[in-house]
Amino acid sequence: MKSIYIVLTDTGTRFTRMIKFVTRAPYNHASIALDPELNEVYSFGRKSLRRFWKAGFVREHPDAGIYAVQKSTTCVVYELKVSEEQYARIVEEIGKFEKQADRYKYNLLGFVNFALRRPLPRRSAYFCSEFVAHVLDRAGLNLAGKPPGLTAPHDFMKSPLLRAVYEGPLAAFRSSGAAARAAAR
Numbered sequence: 001m002k003s004i005y006i007v008l009t010d011t012g013t014r015f016t017r018m019i020k021f022v023t024r025a026p027y028n029h030a031s032i033a034l035d036p037e038l039n040e041v042y043s044f045g046r047k048s049l050r051r052f053w054k055a056g057f058v059r060e061h062p063d064a065g066i067y068a069v070q071k072s073t074t075c076v077v078y079e080l081k082v083s084e085e086q087y088a089r090i091v092e093e094i095g096k097f098e099k100q101a102d103r104y105k106y107n108l109l110g111f112v113n114f115a116l117r118r119p120l121p122r123r124s125a126y127f128c129s130e131f132v133a134h135v136l137d138r139a140g141l142n143l144a145g146k147p148p149g150l151t152a153p154h155d156f157m158k159s160p161l162l163r164a165v166y167e168g169p170l171a172a173f174r175s176s177g178a179a180a181r182a183a184a185r
Contacts, residue, residue, distance in 0.1 A: 001088040005033035006078040006132065006143075006162060008153045009170060011070040025154035027076060030129040031060055032136075034091065035167075038062050038077070038173065042094050044106055044131045055106035057097045057131070061146075073170040078162035082139065089139040094176060097131075117150065121157050129153045 002034055008027035019028040031043035041060040060067070065184060067073050082090065097104060106127035126134065126148075133148035133155075143162065145156035164171060 002084060003036065003079050003081055004039070004087065004090060005036060005165075006080060006156050007031040007033055008074055008078075008145055008156065009073055011066055011073045011074040019099070023152050023154060025152065025157075027074075027153050027157075030132045030153040030156060032090070032094070032132045033077075034094075036079075041086040042097070042131075042135075043128045044104070044126045045128055057101045057104040059082075059098075062173055067170055070172055074168065074169040076157070076167040076174065077165050077173065078156065079165050080141075080143075080162055083140070086141065093135045093138045101166045113153075113164065129155070132156070139185060 007030070009031070010020070010027050010028045010030065012112060016028045029043070029045065031041045031045075034040040039061070041062075043058055043060055045055055045058050045060065045066070058065075061122075103124050105125045107122055107127045107130060109122070109125075129151045130148045133142070133144060133151035137148055141161075143159040144151040146155070166176060168176065
């Protein structure tokens, strides 16, 4: 068995406060990580600190980008045990996005339709939780029990397959020892 990690965050920015208003949930951004130290984290989000509308496929790091600016970011990190085959599919799917990263945009229309409870799948555009659900779906994992375009970050919190390994300030994640404990399993 291998482990991947679902990372849910709340940065407190204006845009995420708007998302929080729609979802009424504690976390409003979802990412998928391939390692317990969160060195390989992927999602759909900001590509520019100054222009939130410039968004798409991104590789995130807890000490860089928006997280370096929004030091009060809170998070919950979940571990998901997957088979070797599922892990390989997840890595392969993320690799497809990495190879064509410039092609992908943030699915703002999909997010609006999400609020209306009508998915709007688009080939080259995703919002964060839609992307995470899509990648997991390609590996045969539907943690939310709904289409990726209707999956919100808080939907992952309901999955019995996920085990919380850390909750608190993102900036304190490494110093908490949670990464080391998760890696030791």
